[in-house]
Amino acid sequence: MPASEEVVIDAPLVESALESLAQYGAYGATGVWRTAYSPEWQEAQDAVARLCEEAGMAVRRDAVGNVWGRLAGREDGPVIASGSHIDSQTPGGRFDGVLGVVGAVLAARALRERYGRPTRTIEVCSLCEEEASRFPSASFWGSRAITGRITPEDVEKVLDFQGVSIGDAMRDAGLDPTLISSAHRNDIDAWIELHIEQGPRLEDARLPVGIVSAISGIRHYIVDLAGRSDHAGARPMEGRLDAVAGAAEMVTALINVALELGPPAVTTVGRVAVVPNLASAVAEKVTFTLDSRHPDPKTQESMHAQQETTMREIAEKRGLGISWSIPLALEPCVCDPDLVKILEHAASKQEIPFMTMHSGAVHDTQNMARIARVAMIFVRSKDGRSHTPEEFTSTADAVAGIRVLASAMYAMAY
């Protein structure tokens, strides 16, 4: 591709592909409710397969139901791959995940139509169960299969909110869970995921595109605080072991750790449960979640350490029992510097305004980094919203992101 030339992406085609996928599991006027292995999810994966075929790609489904489209290269060797997921929050919007699948297919299509068969093989992938909105402990199920991180026990142990095992859900969708290990790939050189931003930074900066150089590490803590239930009137303040009062002090202190570190540190307490949860009873127990993220590995470590110390000190001071579990812990994922440069160059030469940024949200790309060089492209989200039917990305911004992806694919595969 000469430096003066641009990749042309057909905007109406982008729009119609997004529209058509939004019909499977449509929720209200603009929302989607499409959980992994549900009938609407299966239909949507079939629609992705058709989209790949229309793009001139060979299509296959792997053992967990990831849909792969392949544009075979003239030469053997590791693959240049791109994709995202089509399962949604409950409800979610029509862009989160889907844009990265549609973008990968249409980028490959545009390249094939204009430049024919690539030198190196290009693959696109529609991954399964990123959101964990049906199976709470199965986030990244599709990329876990690709990276060989599912054990045979997971198949029966991972349950949805109704108690259905993910193995049964797979069988209902015509898949054979005993074959999961066959989904493991070791032949991917580079993985690029296009995704909506899910935050407001691009909008704040008035930029359509972000090149992601790192994805925040994350820890989820589930914290149990044990106090003593007492009568809210008859027990004087002195001597109370009030778990809500303790949790309140902790929430403020934990958030302060992130505020004092400054951006891009973030800390959120999003879930709180109180026992006995009565207006007239001092709380005996509070369980709350702590979500803490940073893209720099060292800072992340020290942030977690500070927050753990803070919680222990407050519990100690108040005579409250404290314990926690850490159901989710991901290291920060530093993207491949060469891939980041290729993406920056792809944007620059097409005069697409962009900034290089980190991702505060987690993505399948963090798993793919175990087997491939990775990077991501973000496009601007209206009001920084996601995980809601209101999420919105303009077609112009979507096209800008796909052009960066296509141009980078061209640079690597042609």
Added chain:
Amino acid sequence: MPASEEVVIDAPLVESALESLAQYGAYGATGVWRTAYSPEWQEAQDAVARLCEEAGMAVRRDAVGNVWGRLAGREDGPVIASGSHIDSQTPGGRFDGVLGVVGAVLAARALRERYGRPTRTIEVCSLCEEEASRFPSASFWGSRAITGRITPEDVEKVLDFQGVSIGDAMRDAGLDPTLISSAHRNDIDAWIELHIEQGPRLEDARLPVGIVSAISGIRHYIVDLAGRSDHAGARPMEGRLDAVAGAAEMVTALINVALELGPPAVTTVGRVAVVPNLASAVAEKVTFTLDSRHPDPKTQESMHAQQETTMREIAEKRGLGISWSIPLALEPCVCDPDLVKILEHAASKQEIPFMTMHSGAVHDTQNMARIARVAMIFVRSKDGRSHTPEEFTSTADAVAGIRVLASAMYAMAY
């Protein structure tokens, strides 16, 4: 009763009456689960009626099912009354409420057996639905009927947790809700309620008995905080409208208002609900309860005002929406000074160690104060516990409280 003489209360009789009432709705080894108008509650009221008959009293049930026992005096005129309730928390213990019913009956019995017919009429009462453990908006149903504070609409509007109206529950128990107004009394001179303390102050002071000179006023607020839900990773800290963070700051500040006022001010946030209540989402909404109490009318007013200001200021500073309702508001109830003196004298002359104190818990007595002079007697609770199967008061302490009650009844009615 000559000054040197003591009222003798039969300790084994107290113990066996408490034991026998604990069988109706028994829950585990020491608990009780006995909600208003349930079959077990009806059986327990029948048992109270038998206890009154055995004490030589005339028994009647009023329109809401309060059981009244009457020891008619030689002279006409307003009545000296005592009682409490036998409905329980779910589960509760065997002392909360029941002790005041058993104590009133056995005090009257001891007086009748020793001194015969009183000059003035003595009545005892087993009130219905104090705890609101079945009908959340029907606390003090029995004393509300006696004080004429039930409207005909309440009968169908007040629902239990299963949606059964209190009118239907009354009809199932053989009562006619159209007759409620007949339960209204205007002929009670003095009302004394014996009750377990429900807090640790008597135990801390190593005293068996407390004479209650005031009952705290109480307000329950239900506070709604409105923020904005955001992605816990992708939304930077700056610009968040985090309802949990706001609630945490408020809880600490609200509790500080009570701490700074000092005893006997108490403030409790006992119930918290978060929307959407997800680990990875900044909270859009938090609803929490605020329970705030003080026995001094002026201080109570200024405490509520300070707390309201605090909440508004924090919401304003954080850009959160705030609104609240006040489903429960009771003025402090200052007990009748003459009755308090009679009780203090009754304790002193029997050499029963006591202190004069306020009640932080609410009681039917607050309603009875609308039609009669009132006071209360507390007895020591082990570890200050109540509203739990573990609540415990020794027979010796129970007897000490009943002796104070009987001696005061003697002073007023003989």
